[in-house]
Amino acid sequence: MNEPRSGSTDGKLAINLETCTGCSLCVLACPVDVIRMDPTTAKPVITYPRDCQVCYLCEDDCPTHSISLSHDISNSRRYSTYDEFGLKV
Ligand code: SF4
Ligand code: SF4
Numbered sequence: 001m002n003e004p005r006s007g008s009t010d011g012k013l014a015i016n017l018e019t020c021t022g023c024s025l026c027v028l029a030c031p032v033d034v035i036r037m038d039p040t041t042a043k044p045v046i047t048y049p050r051d052c053q054v055c056y057l058c059e060d061d062c063p064t065h066s067i068s069l070s071h072d073i074s075n076s077r078r079y080s081t082y083d084e085f086g087l088k089v
Contacts (some may be wrong), residue, residue, distance in 0.1 A: 013052055013069050017043050020066040034058075047073035 013034070015026075022042045026035050034052045038045045052069075059067045 013046055013049055015044055015046065016066040016068075019064045020044065020062075021064055023063065023065065025061045026067060029057040029061040031055065031057065047061070 013058075021042055022037075022044070024037050024044065026044055027037050032048075032051050032053055034046060034048050035044045035058055036047045037043070054069065056069060059069050
């Protein structure tokens with residue numbers, strides 16, 4: 001497996017591996033398998049950043065607040081349910 005990344009290529013989705021405990025809740029939360037566990041390091045890796053739907057489930061579920069996510073409205077694939085319902089993030 002590739003070296004674990006602390007963020008996506010465009011930096012919109014990032015995992016702080018320093019504070020991450022490897023609990024894997026973010027992996028369970030992600031509905032589109034963007035995040036997976038690296039069995040070598042027992043830490044999560046962002047495997048398919050372009051598939052991220054910006055649903056915030058991983059960020060919300062992380063008990064150590066190790067995931068940060070930011071909007072990129074120029075990328076239509078990053079449309080969020082928060083946008084759909086006019087919610088503030
Ligand atoms: S924001 Fe949603 S789709 Fe994107 S990585 Fe997190 S859980 Fe997966
Ligand atoms: S939910 Fe947070 S602490 Fe748990 S594996 Fe994911 S990033 Fe690490």
